[in-house]
Amino acid sequence: MDTGIAFETGRLRLRQWRDEDYAPFAALNADAQVMRYFPAPLTRAESDAMAGRCRSLIAQQGWGVWVVERIADDAFLGFVGLHEPAAALPFAPCVEIAWRLARQAWGQGYATEAARGALAYGFGRLALNEIVAFTTLANARSRAVMERLGMRQDAEGFDHPALPPGHPLRPHCLYRLPRAAWLASCA
Numbered sequence: 528m529d530t531g532i533a534f535e536t537g538r539l540r541l542r543q544w545r546d547e548d549y550a551p552f553a554a555l556n557a558d559a560q561v562m563r564y565f566p567a568p569l570t571r572a573e574s575d576a577m578a579g580r581c582r583s584l585i586a587q588q589g590w591g592v593w594v595v596e597r598i599a600d601d602a603f604l605g606f607v608g609l610h611e612p613a614a615a616l617p618f619a620p621c622v623e624i625a626w627r628l629a630r631q632a633w634g635q636g637y638a639t640e641a642a643r644g645a646l647a648y649g650f651g652r653l654a655l656n657e658i659v660a661f662t663t664l665a666n667a668r669s670r671a672v673m674e675r676l677g678m679r680q681d682a683e684g685f686d687h688p689a690l691p692p693g694h695p696l697r698p699h700c701l702y703r704l705p706r707a708a709w710l711a712s713c714a
């Protein structure tokens with residue numbers, strides 16, 4: 528039987544989306560603090576559509592951007608996972624690691640813990656050669672996660688093509704983790 532569970536870490540379960548995740552996901556996406564480094568908070572419809580896309584991709588390919596659930600109380604914390612960006616990014620094709628947690632789940636090491644599990648999934652089960660991460664320059668919390676994971680910043684940043692020229696969030700930094708560096712960090 529498919530439980531929908533991708534993997535567990537010490538405190539967290541990463542799993543396929545369920546209908547009951549959509550309401551807490553919409554609350555997280557409506558929080559201006561969580562969405563500070565995105566163009567705007569999401570409406571309920573936009574949030575539901577995003578959850579639906581994550582769910583479909585996991586159903587199709589067996590992996591993707593998973594729900595992060597706290598094992599101790601089954602609380603929905605947000606998402607962490609792996610994704611092939613559709614946007615025409617200058618370093619594509621690539622697989623990125625992404626995270627978004629509810630405000631009350633910040634500051635407890637959950638993003639880094641879940642991301643370590645996602646990296647192990649990507650390099651182990653998917654045998655990827657590299658995983659990247661990127662964010663707008665000012666997103667220090669997200670960049671700190673990348674650095675804790677041992678990802679290295681590319682000398683060159685890039686302008687996110689989904690944002691118009693002059694948009695303050697357009698300049699992005701790119702971090703990379705080659706398979707060899709991940710293997711060395713596990714040794």
Ligand SMILES: CC(C)(COP(=O)(O)OP(=O)(O)OC[C@H]1O[C@@H](n2cnc3c(N)ncnc32)[C@H](O)[C@@H]1OP(=O)(O)O)[C@@H](O)C(=O)NCCC(=O)NCCS
Nearest residue numbers: 561564626627628633634635636637638639661662668669
């Ligand atoms: C990016 C984001 C996931 C980072 O969350 P975070 O809580 O800062 O990161 P972590 O979960 O790894 O937690 C690290 C913090 O927990 C602390 N911590 C507390 N208990 C811990 C424990 N048991 N283990 C590890 N760290 C712990 C660490 O010291 C660190 O604190 P610091 O930020 O004061 O240095 C979160 O800010 C977020 O969801 N932002 C909105 C969405 C977003 O911008 N996503 C990225 C777009 S590219």
